[in-house]
Amino acid sequence: MLKTSIAPDGREFPLPTEEDNAKERELLVKITKEQRAKGRKIVAVQGLGFVGCVMAAVVADATDNDGNPIYYVHGHQRPSKRSFWKVPVINAGETPVSSSDPEVPEIFQRTVVEKKNFRATSEDSVYGLVDIVVVDIQLDATKPAFGQAEKGYCDITAFREGIRMLGKHINPECMVLVETTVPPGTCEKVVKPILEEEFTKRGIDVTQNPPLVAHSYERVMPGSKYVASIRDFWRVFSGVNQKSIDMCREFLSDVLNVEEFPLTQLDSTNASELSKTMENSYRATNIALTLEWARFAEQIGVDIFKVRDAIRKRKGTHDNLLRPSLGVGGYCLTKDPVLANWAMGALFDLPGELTVAINSVNINDTMPLHTIDLIKKEYNEVKNLKITLLGVSYLENVGDTRHSPSKTLVEFLRKDLARVRAHDPYVEHWDELEEVTVEKDLPAILEGAQVVIFAVGHDQYKNIEPKELVDMCKTRPLIIDCSNFLDDATINKYKGLGCKVRGVGKGHIV
């Protein structure tokens, strides 16, 4: 039976056979030769995930002063059942990521179909043909116990294999630019040694040809400015030697909007890697602080959101203060402190712990349980309680569900036998919680609800009229507002309709 890879829209694509691969190898050589003849440098992007696929398109979209593409881009994706579909989808000029950013489909159409300088492949030999590899392999932190981020670690096996594959194929003059968020020390202590080892096996003298390894971190945000968040934003970079630094600077200057957003060079890849993880630890800590104070404020009848506004009046010193909410989700803030904390011991053999950042991850990870506590203040137990959750993504007006705090909330509610229904206008399929169907039909999902949780600030939810919602419920549900989504007038309307309202970080609204 033919193995296939199924795209989110249901289309099935057969995985490549050995015969397909042989043809593909010939084709890659031919294309690359043609593109070199046009004076273009050749880039491979390793991993066509959330960052990789758009970064690949951005690189292909870069032009010289005459408007001609500077690079030809091979996007590389391993031929796994889970992800191979991205290769034919991209090669049809379609985008493999759903996004509210109109630039996303445009840039794929422009580079793949019009300029024809971006193409995806699953064939490893592509790495032997390129001048630059941009590494966008996924690298996760594993937290073996809920609420115990101090036990978290980073399994770098797959990452090491990806780098080893590069070492087996790349030209020694090829620059490997790691964009993946990695534990500090990874370029120096993992990437470089593996490349040296593979080069040496291939008879390359690494004293003459030391591997060229650079690190630069993106600050991508899902949402309506997805492409711009990669291209039109500040970048930090460094390299393991001067040549790597120079090549990296040149490459990033070609493909990013460095006129408006100048590059920041740091002294070493250790510094660049540490900067990324510290940057996100700063945000994670900032949120954790607000969560603890939100719980305190609630209990003494104080609205933490008004307090936050008062504090943020101090521009330049206090205006970064974030807001409490259901919890913290997304790919960065939930794992980056763990990567750094793990690296201290595992890569540098250092004692100690980044206690502020790690404690913050724990507070953030367990925060969704606080919303269950709020429910329990009205209902003694959640067993059999009909609860409707509005929003399962981790960010407003975006369908990204990675590490969403709604997942923790739903899992714990279901464990206590609550009857949870979930809704999200942006989420087709909740990949991380497959047993829960994400509904699109608001009246159907609200009918009979005893509790309605405003979990995410999607505009659609903020705009619901209380009467409309209560009519759909045909009950007088307890309303839980997880992050000040409802203004005082709306809360009063709910109360006027006989609903109780409770809010994370808010007092006086019951």
Added chain:
Amino acid sequence: MLKTSIAPDGREFPLPTEEDNAKERELLVKITKEQRAKGRKIVAVQGLGFVGCVMAAVVADATDNDGNPIYYVHGHQRPSKRSFWKVPVINAGETPVSSSDPEVPEIFQRTVVEKKNFRATSEDSVYGLVDIVVVDIQLDATKPAFGQAEKGYCDITAFREGIRMLGKHINPECMVLVETTVPPGTCEKVVKPILEEEFTKRGIDVTQNPPLVAHSYERVMPGSKYVASIRDFWRVFSGVNQKSIDMCREFLSDVLNVEEFPLTQLDSTNASELSKTMENSYRATNIALTLEWARFAEQIGVDIFKVRDAIRKRKGTHDNLLRPSLGVGGYCLTKDPVLANWAMGALFDLPGELTVAINSVNINDTMPLHTIDLIKKEYNEVKNLKITLLGVSYLENVGDTRHSPSKTLVEFLRKDLARVRAHDPYVEHWDELEEVTVEKDLPAILEGAQVVIFAVGHDQYKNIEPKELVDMCKTRPLIIDCSNFLDDATINKYKGLGCKVRGVGKGHIV
């Protein structure tokens, strides 16, 4: 023998006798009557400390549209040996605080001598004569164990006595405005009940005359803009009932620059009190995060200050990130998280802890020990080591030594029998560490030094030429830079002169 109070400049003032007090009482009544006849409202400021004395002058300095003073101000200071001297000093038109702000002597001269609407007294009966009391009594957190802020508590005995004294004297229509940073809940659960109790004892019906209590927190900063930091800056306020809120708003609008820095009203004194302590907890946490990452960075050869600059490029979201240093000092960041954490249990009977903020206080309090670790990387032990400390205040270009991290550093060095000498151009007398003489003579204090610690970023230290310093030492001392005070060129000069250089949060400079 006559008891006296000795001013920092050595002048002795006899404490008032009962006879003096009797005369003073008559005088206060007379003055107040005269001032009322001029249409002025009468204010007492309770506590002429760091905030109180300048706040009193700012209130007296407020004028109506015709340039006439709105208020007459009685500054009140208890007749203790430690502090009574402030009364005669202020009444001579002099300032009781040393400051680099030229406005400080000016505002005392203007209000006390020229306008004659500010006068200090030690007589309690003054509170019976006034319309408004501004409470600026000191209120400290006690940390019974070093590095264990979770055991910290707030001894409010003296504060309660101060409030009780008001309750015994004030007119029931008098507004009590608490400016002291207090544990959240203090106005509602301490101030108001004490005033009610004293009013009731005096036969005042508190249902008819509920005490008028407001809270507003200043954001004062020592240094060259000391007066402006009280008058020309955002204020947050609230009150225990509507009348208190209205009176507080009117008063603050009269005396502060609310056109440029509009007031922020919160819903309750709980909210205002929580806001102040959270605001400073935000800063304390921010610094603690940088300290942990600084130690990590150091050990992997990364300069945390360059990383910080890279992160702060993200304006609006990451630019509040603070810098690591010797540690954290001053009156607010070291105690405010403790006040709030203590209030949770002690005033509200709530379980739980503000772990992020409290852990941060511990990290900040113990950070000076890290500088000792840096010394020990060069010298196995500090016993008999000649160490010169440059800077004992907690802030650059300011002589404020309250909770200075230099104190912790010196105490621990002396415990290990190091021979520590300390220098600070701004500090006449180190009140918190009386056994250490703060020298002003740089050559004398540097001679023979084996270690020179740049602890505080006073301009004088940043401008010392390395050759000059080494010549004064007549040694090649180990240079410790506690917060990136020395730029790369200066460090290289020190290295060129044969000195080793180590920096908090910096690698590669040994």
